Amino acid sequence: MKVLVVEDEVGLAESIAAHLTKDGFITETVFSYEAAVEKINLYTYDCVVVDINLPDGIGFDIVETLKNLKASSGIIIISARNALEDKIKSLDIGSDDYLTKPFHLSELNARVKSLLRRRHFGGSNEIAFQEIKVNYIARKVFVNNTEVALSKKEYDLLLYFMSNIDVALTKSAMAEHLWGDNIDSADSFDMLYSHIKNLRKKLTDKGSKDYIQSIYGIGYKFAKS
Amino acid sequence: MKLFDRTNFYYIVFSVVIYILVGVSFYLVVERVIYQEVEDRLKVERRDFENFIGVHGVWDESCYFVENKIELTPLNDTLQQFAAFKDTLLYNRYNNEYVPFREYSFARTVNGVPHKVSIRKSLIESKKLLKSITGIMMVVLSLGLLILFIFQRRIARRIWAPFYDTLTRARSFDLNEGKGLSLTKEQIFEFNELNSVLNKVTDKIARDYTSLKEFTENASHEIQTPLALINSRVEELIQQRNFSDEQMRWIQDIYQSALRLSKLHQALLLLSKIEHGQFFESETMDLGRLIEQKLEEFEEIFNHKALRVSVTLTEPFTVQMSPVLADVLITNLLNNAVKHNVQGGEINIVVSAAGVALSNTGASLTTNPERLFERFKKQNQTSASLGLGLAIVKKICDSYHLTINYGVNQNLHTLQLGRSQVL
Numbered sequence: 001m002k003v004l005v006v007e008d009e010v011g012l013a014e015s016i017a018a019h020l021t022k023d024g025f026i027t028e029t030v031f032s033y034e035a036a037v038e039k040i041n042l043y044t045y046d047c048v049v050v051d052i053n054l055p056d057g058i059g060f061d062i063v064e065t066l067k068n069l070k071a072s073s074g075i076i077i078i079s080a081r082n083a084l085e086d087k088i089k090s091l092d093i094g095s096d097d098y099l100t101k102p103f104h105l106s107e108l109n110a111r112v113k114s115l116l117r118r119r120h121f122g123g124s125n126e127i128a129f130q131e132i133k134v135n136y137i138a139r140k141v142f143v144n145n146t147e148v149a150l151s152k153k154e155y156d157l158l159l160y161f162m163s164n165i166d167v168a169l170t171k172s173a174m175a176e177h178l179w180g181d182n183i184d185s186a187d188s189f190d191m192l193y194s195h196i197k198n199l200r201k202k203l204t205d206k207g208s209k210d211y212i213q214s215i216y217g218i219g220y221k222f223a224k225s
Numbered sequence: 226m227k228l229f230d231r232t233n234f235y236y237i238v239f240s241v242v243i244y245i246l247v248g249v250s251f252y253l254v255v256e257r258v259i260y261q262e263v264e265d266r267l268k269v270e271r272r273d274f275e276n277f278i279g280v281h282g283v284w285d286e287s288c289y290f291v292e293n294k295i296e297l298t299p300l301n302d303t304l305q306q307f308a309a310f311k312d313t314l315l316y317n318r319y320n321n322e323y324v325p326f327r328e329y330s331f332a333r334t335v336n337g338v339p340h341k342v343s344i345r346k347s348l349i350e351s352k353k354l355l356k357s358i359t360g361i362m363m364v365v366l367s368l369g370l371l372i373l374f375i376f377q378r379r380i381a382r383r384i385w386a387p388f389y390d391t392l393t394r395a396r397s398f399d400l401n402e403g404k405g406l407s408l409t410k411e412q413i414f415e416f417n418e419l420n421s422v423l424n425k426v427t428d429k430i431a432r433d434y435t436s437l438k439e440f441t442e443n444a445s446h447e448i449q450t451p452l453a454l455i456n457s458r459v460e461e462l463i464q465q466r467n468f469s470d471e472q473m474r475w476i477q478d479i480y481q482s483a484l485r486l487s488k489l490h491q492a493l494l495l496l497s498k499i500e501h502g503q504f505f506e507s508e509t510m511d512l513g514r515l516i517e518q519k520l521e522e523f524e525e526i527f528n529h530k531a532l533r534v535s536v537t538l539t540e541p542f543t544v545q546m547s548p549v550l551a552d553v554l555i556t557n558l559l560n561n562a563v564k565h566n567v568q569g570g571e572i573n574i575v576v577s578a579a580g581v582a583l584s585n586t587g588a589s590l591t592t593n594p595e596r597l598f599e600r601f602k603k604q605n606q607t608s609a610s611l612g613l614g615l616a617i618v619k620k621i622c623d624s625y626h627l628t629i630n631y632g633v634n635q636n637l638h639t640l641q642l643g644r645s646q647v648l
Contacts, residue, residue, distance in 0.1 A: 009450050015457035022464075053446050080449035081442060084549055102453035102487050105460045153525070168463045170477075172484055179525075181488065187563070191529045216470055217477045218463055 001116060002043070005029045006036040006062060007051045007078070016049065019105040020112065022167075033057025037065055045073045046119070047112050050095075052079040052086065060093060067094050074115040078103065104173035110163040129162050130224065131208055143206035153178055154199045161212070161222035171219040196220060229381055236377065240370050247366065252359050259351040260327065264310055267329040270295075270344050275333070284335055300332065300339040307332055315345065324349050387411045391420055398427060401505065403435045434501070441497055448490050455483040485611075492613040495553070496600075499620045504547035512555065512642075513538045513576035519555050526563055533571040540578040546625045554621045557614045558583055558640060564610065565638070580627075580643030587638050594631050 003025045007013035010031060017027040028045075030036045033054045040048065040062070048066065052059035063075055075095040079086055087098045096115050099108060117127070117136055125137040133142040139155060141148045150158065160177050161169075175188035178195070200212050213221045226234075274295060278284060284297055294315075308331040314323040326345040333342045394406055405428030408420035459480040462468075468476065498504065520527075520534065527534055544551070562572050562585035570586035596602050598619035603612040622629045622642065632639045 009454055011454045012450070012457055015454070015461055018461060019457075080446040080453070083442075101449045102456040102483070105457050168460075170460070170463065170480060172481070173460075187526055187529065191525065194529070215463075215473075217473050 001047070002026045002028070002045045003112065004036070004039055004043075004045045004048045004073075006031075006033075006049065006054070006059065008032065008054050009051075015105060016108065019109060019167075023109055023164075025112075033059075033062065036062050040066055040069065040071065040073075044071060046116060047074040047076065049076045049078060049108070049112070052077060052081065052090075060089065063090070063093050063095050072119070074112075074119050076108070076111055076115065078108070104170065104176065106160075106164045106167055106169050106173050107177055109167070110160050110177065113163040114159075127162055129165060129222075130211070132158075132162070132203065132211075134159060134162060143203060143208040146206050148202050148206050150199065150202060151195075153195050154202065157195055157199055158203075161220075164222065166221065166223040168215050168221050169219045174219060228385065229378070232381065233374075233378065236374065240374070244363075244366060244370060248359065248363055251362060252355070255355050255358060259348075259355060260310075263327045263346050263348065263351060264329070267310070267327065267344050267346055270346075271329060271331065271342075274342065274344065278333065278335055282336065294345045296343045296345070297335060298341045298343070300341050302339075305332060312348075313345070325352060384413065387413065387416045388419070391416070391423065395423060395427075400431060400434050403431055404428070405431050437501060438503060441494060441501075441503075445490070445494055449487060452483055452487045452490075456480065456487075459483065489611055489613070492611055492617065496613065496617055496620055499550065499617070499624055502624065504550050506547055506549075507545050508548050509543050510546055510548060510551040511541045511543050512551065512581055513541050515551055515555050516559075516574060516576065516581070519552075519559055523559055523563065527572075530563065530566060531569045532563070532566055534574070535571070536574045536576075538576045540576070542576050542578060542581055544625055544627065546621075550621050550625075554618055557618050558642075561585075561614050561618075561640070564614075580641060582639055582641045584637050584639035586636055589636060590633070590638075594633070597631050598629065 001024070003020055005013050005016050005020075005027060007016065007029070008031050013029040013031060017029045020027045028039065030039055033056045036050070036054075039045075048062070050059040050062050059077060059079070063077070066073055066075060074097075076097045076099060077086075077090040077095045078099045078101060079090075080101040090098045096118075097111050099111065117125075126133055126135050128134070131144050133145075134140070135142070136159065141150055141155065141158060156178055157174070160174065171189050171192060175192050178192065179188055196212060200210060204210050211222050211224065213223060215221055274284075284295070308329070311328050311330070313326050313328045315326050316322075317324045325348040327348055328343050328345045330341055330343045333340055335342075391408055394408060398406055405424055405426075408424050411417045411420055459476055462476055463473075463480075517536065517538070520536065558581075559572075562583055565587040566572065566585050567587060572583070572585045574584075575582045590597070592602050598615050600616040601612040602615075603610055618640075619629055621627075626645045628641075628643050628645045630641045630643075632641065
């Protein structure tokens with residue numbers, strides 16, 4: 001899976017690339033509009049992450065170029081502008097997702113994966129981790145092939161975990177993923193805690209090992225050991 | 226009252242007053258002149274009369290006709306010299322009507338007997354002359370006035386046309402177009418001045434507005450980007466395993482603070498955008514229905530805090546406003562009701578045509594209720610809350626002519642949203 005990151009803030013581009021590479025993506029980074037256009041004309045990417053504000057151009061134009069090339073790449077726009085018009089415009093011209101800066105790397109990771117899942121419809125519609133299998137078309141979860149009944153939020157949480165395996169996830173990132181940023185953090189952390197408790201119980205009850213690890217002061221991690 | 230009407234009104238009043246004054250004084254002057262003339266002739270006749278008396282010694286009435294009648298009345302007492310003019314009416318036996326005469330009376334001894342002599346002269350011709358002269362003059366004068374008036378109206382309309390043009394253009398001035406009025410040059414100095422001043426002012430407003438808008442957008446970008454970098458670097462740090470618990474706590478603090486800063490910045494940006502009226506799109510929003518939709522999103526947190534929520538929708542409460550801001554308004558109000566609620570408390574929402582009343586249980590306020598809607602007024606100064614929720618609510622209300630009031634009754638806090646009286 002190849003991902004192109006177009007972001008002029010070098011540090012941020014590096015961070016994103018490092019995070020995605022860790023998850024098994026082949027990641028390339030470019031810091032300017034020119035370089036991005038050159039890259040997309042030469043190579044094919046499964047996903048392109050584009051910042052709107054670039055020193056020598058606007059991210060929207062990269063999306064247009066991709067559309068003109070009839071490239072099948074998924075497109076995620078990242079922008080510091082939280083303006084509704086920008087969101088609408090991005091989706092109008094054919095981007096698949098829009099993330100407002102600052103965002104959690106784990107959130108971007110989950111969005112990229114979700115996008116790729118949607119793109120490669122023909123292939124497998126399951127993701128698996130050890131004895132846990134998730135059919136994301138039917139939104140069903142199986143442990144050792146027995147179905148586990150999860151609530152909507154528990155399902156979202158599990159999918160988020162499985163998109164970020166072996167990554168330390170902060171409580172803020174998880175709460176924001178589940179509820180957006182409208183809900184007060186104190187309450188959402190409490191609710192997150194109870195969802196994690198329930199999810200853990202439901203999975204282990206069906207014979208799964210407990211993969212959800214607590215990290216002191218930070219949050220959680222979904223990993224083998 | 227329009228400028229035309231006002232000037233015309235003064236013009237007419239002034240003209241009529243002048244007209245009347247001129248008419249009256251003309252009449253008086255001409256009358257004076259005529260009297261002078263008649264009296265001169267009466268004096269001449271007195272001399273004739275005296276000559277006649279001097280020659281003949283007696284007065285023979287027969288030599289005079291009606292017109293210039295001379296009448297002698299014997300006086301009883303001794304002769305006292307006097308001479309006076311007066312107006313009198315005499316009966317005209319042919320026309321059967323009274324005719325005005327000017328009478329000159331004086332004392333004279335005729336035939337050794339003192340007499341009062343009255344010489345009269347008819348004024349009828351002179352009066353007629355006076356009347357027709359005055360009449361003609363008045364007609365000519367009023368015709369002149371009328372023509373002047375019409376002419377003045379025409380000219381005023383033509384002269385003021387550029388002014389009304391400017392007014393129309395100024396009225397349709399739209400900030401969103403990002404440019405001033407660019408009014409054309411006029412020939413009249415004052416209007417030209419007005420146009421150039423207006424051009425300058427609107428250009429400046431448009432420029433300021435555009436740069437302000439750009440500034441808020443750029444500031445947003447410039448501040449959010451480093452925050453994004455901090456967050457992503459911290460997230461990477463967190464992935465490392467070789468930190469002590471204490472170091473992890475520091476990292477967590479940095480992370481939370483950066484997130485908080487970013488949220489704070491976004492909220493302030495929203496406030497300034499509302500303040501500068503950067504939300505243009507507007508739809509008829511039924512706030513009652515919006516609340517019902519929002520309640521679904523909040524259901525989980527209601528359950529979590531075991532809140533009993535009751536909603537009474539009697540009539541729809543509709544407001545013409547930006548859908549984005551309506552969403553922010555309702556979300557902030559509900560968030561506020563949840564945040565300050567107690568475990569197992571309640572939320573009551575009543576929507577009527579008059580407005581929305583949202584009440585929630587909660588501890589009594591520690592801050593001054595009057596300052597509730599100010600920025601950074603928090604129930605608990607150390608809490609993680611930004612303290613901007615109600616400030617944003619207030620700002621949104623202000624920009625759509627809505628009122629928001631706080632009331633409390635035995636730990637049941639109510640926020641009442643309504644329409645402001647003056648629109």
